Amino acid sequence: MSEIRHKWSRQEILAIYNKPLMELLYEAATIHRLHHDPNKVQVSTLLSIKTGGCPEDCGYCPQAARYHTDIETNDLMTVSQVKAQALRAKQSGSSRVCMGAAWRNVKDGPEFDQVLEMVRTINKLDMEVCCTLGMLTENQAKRLAEAGLYAYNHNLDTSEDYYKDVISTRAFNDRLETIGNVRKSNVTVCSGGIIGMGERLVDRAGMLVALATLAPQPESVPINALVAVEGTPMADFEPVSIWEMIRMVATTRIVMPETQVRLSAGRTQMSREGQAMCFFAGANSIFSGDKLLTTPNPDVGEDMQMFKFLGLQPQEPFLKGSQPKTVEAKDSQLKPLGERPKWTRPGHTIQRNEMAKTSSKAKG
Numbered sequence: 001m002s003e004i005r006h007k008w009s010r011q012e013i014l015a016i017y018n019k020p021l022m023e024l025l026y027e028a029a030t031i032h033r034l035h036h037d038p039n040k041v042q043v044s045t046l047l048s049i050k051t052g053g054c055p056e057d058c059g060y061c062p063q064a065a066r067y068h069t070d071i072e073t074n075d076l077m078t079v080s081q082v083k084a085q086a087l088r089a090k091q092s093g094s095s096r097v098c099m100g101a102a103w104r105n106v107k108d109g110p111e112f113d114q115v116l117e118m119v120r121t122i123n124k125l126d127m128e129v130c131c132t133l134g135m136l137t138e139n140q141a142k143r144l145a146e147a148g149l150y151a152y153n154h155n156l157d158t159s160e161d162y163y164k165d166v167i168s169t170r171a172f173n174d175r176l177e178t179i180g181n182v183r184k185s186n187v188t189v190c191s192g193g194i195i196g197m198g199e200r201l202v203d204r205a206g207m208l209v210a211l212a213t214l215a216p217q218p219e220s221v222p223i224n225a226l227v228a229v230e231g232t233p234m235a236d237f238e239p240v241s242i243w244e245m246i247r248m249v250a251t252t253r254i255v256m257p258e259t260q261v262r263l264s265a266g267r268t269q270m271s272r273e274g275q276a277m278c279f280f281a282g283a284n285s286i287f288s289g290d291k292l293l294t295t296p297n298p299d300v301g302e303d304m305q306m307f308k309f310l311g312l313q314p315q316e317p318f319l320k321g322s323q324p325k326t327v328e329a330k331d332s333q334l335k336p337l338g339e340r341p342k343w344t345r346p347g348h349t350i351q352r353n354e355m356a357k358t359s360s361k362a363k364g
């Protein structure tokens with residue numbers, strides 16, 4: 001098995017992303033087969049345990065309190081509600097449950113204690129438990145680890161350069177700090193991003209540099225396509241093409257060979273053929289259930305039918321161990337590469353022509 005490479009530059013990753021498609025697919029599929037069973041795809045379930053009312057301003061998110069979206073907000077679910085949903089997910093073939101709470105950061109107190117109890121409860125069901133609760137201290141990460149948490153999700157979302165255009169209420173380095181805190185426990189790291197937010201290709205490469213140069217690399221990297229939601233600043237953004245998703249998945253697989261690459265939000269906009277190419281290119285997880293936090297997702301039955309057509313099997317849990325690891329280094333070869341199109345939050349004007357230029361450049 002090849003050694004994991006932790007030094008990458010944006011130019012190197014861009015060169016991979018832009019390869020002729022057949023070469024890119026062949027290389028990604030070859031690496032995928034060296035490290036994973038190509039006929040197994042993990043089915044995960046994402047539960048929104050506390051929905052909406054978030055103080056952050058992530059430009060893509062309908063759960064931010066400041067945007068006027070029509071999502072139904074909910075207080076923290078009870079442990080028994082979560083257990084019932086996790087059992088249902090397990091019966092439908094899920095081996096991982098990810099619980100998401102719309103918080104800026106975790107606060108010690110009764111709500112966190114309730115989440116810890118949820119983690120203990122799902123852990124007893126012999127499923128991988130993941131949480132995404134916002135920023136986390138080292139002590140909170142250790143408490144989650146003691147409760148049996150398997151993974152903590154904290155997405156970088158995009159490149160360091162573009163991050164401040166998408167979110168202004170926290171910084172890219174805050175994300176890395178939380179990932180570092182998770183690494184001080186024995187919880188595995190899940191961190192990825194979203195494409196289709198007006199970023200340039202170099203931002204996609206920049207995000208992959210930030211992830212691939214972590215040592216160890218994240219055990220799990222979700223690749224999301226923006227689901228544009230009415231009421232958010234990105235409501236009018238054009239969906240990314242399937243070719244962009246395939247290229248992003250393939251490039252992620254090549255630079256992070258051992259990672260579980262998760263084909264996440266945006267699957268309702270993808271054909272089965274498109275998803276099959278993503279699996280060929282190295283995606284080995286999907287989220288099941290008719291909702292992904294608050295946005296639509298294919299129904300479990302449809303996914304199981306797709307698995308049947310493709311001869312895929314749901315992957316069992318705990319394929320990788322969760323040993324304590326430390327973040328060693330982050331490459332800082334990020335340099336500005338040309339101009340980025342401008343878009344702004346509500347009340348300002350998004351320069352559509354600039355956006356259009358970017359998305360047509362990004363295609364293929």
Ligand code: SF4
Pocket residue numbers: 054055056057058061062063064101102103104134
């Ligand atoms: S993505 Fe998370 S942190 Fe950002 S607004 Fe939505 S719920 Fe809050």
